[in-house]
Amino acid sequence: TPPYLCEAACVAINVLENDAEVRRRVAALRTNTHRLRECCRDAATPFYRLFDVSGNNADSPLMFASLRPGVLPGADSVEDQLRVLEAVEDGCFRNDMGVCVARFAEADDSAPKRPSLRFAASAAHNPESYPLILATIARLAEEAIQQLQSKQQQQQ
Numbered sequence: 843t844p845p846y847l848c849e850a851a852c853v854a855i856n857v858l859e860n861d862a863e864v865r866r867r868v869a870a871l872r873t874n875t876h877r878l879r880e881c882c883r884d885a886a887t888p889f890y891r892l893f894d895v896s897g898n899n900a901d902s903p904l905m906f907a908s909l910r911p912g913v914l915p916g917a918d919s920v921e922d923q924l925r926v927l928e929a930v931e932d933g934c935f936r937n938d939m940g941v942c943v944a945r946f947a948e949a950d951d952s953a954p955k956r957p958s959l960r961f962a963a964s965a966a967h968n969p970e971s972y973p974l975i976l977a978t979i980a981r982l983a984e985e986a987i988q989q990l991q992s993k994q995q996q997q998q
Contacts, residue, residue, distance in 0.1 A: 871965040875903045878963040881972040882907070888980035896958075906944055906958040909983070915991045922990060923957045929986035930959060930979060937978060 858864045881887070882895040882905065893907040914922050927943045934941035944960040959979070 867965040871903060871963065872901060874965060874967050874969050875901060875963040877969040878903075878967075878972050879905070881976055884973075887973070887976060888984065889976040892980055892983050893959075903963040904960070905962065906960055907979070908956040908958040914987060916994060920957060925990060926983060926986040927957055927959055929989070930982045933982035933985075934979065939975060939978065941979060 879895070879897075879900065882889065882893070884890055889907075892910060892913055894910050895905055895907050897905040909923050909926060911918060914926065916922070924943065931941060931943050941959050941961045944958045
């Protein structure tokens with residue numbers, strides 16, 4: 843990287859660090875990230891019973907939710923996991939929720955090993971809405987799993 847680009851980045855970071863609004867938004871993002879991760883780990887919720895959540899680290903607002911092993915009937919194939927997650931994705935979009943199936947290059951070694959949903963915390967979120975959002979995701983997953991079970995039974 844040329845030195846002038848490094849200097850420009852340092853100046854930009856200094857400007858941002860000295861802006862009270864930016865500091866407020868960064869603090870809100872950190873708070874919301876920790877709250878969303880806390881809600882994902884609540885063992886009393888349907889979301890927790892259905893999904894394992896991973897991410898780069900505890901401060902990263904980006905998270906991935908994979909179906910827990912054994913949640914799906916039968917062989918628990920990658921194709922069945924994707925069908926369920928894609929149904930959840932469709933339902934989330936219909937409910938104005940920005941949750942999508944994560945897509946990665948096959949050569950990406952850092953990608954989750956199981957198909958997953960991708961979602962993120964935001965400084966603009968109301969963290970009190972996280973339990974409702976996760977409950978909606980769980981309900982959509984349960985409906986998709988029931989449809990998959992019904993389809994499998996019809997094929998037998």
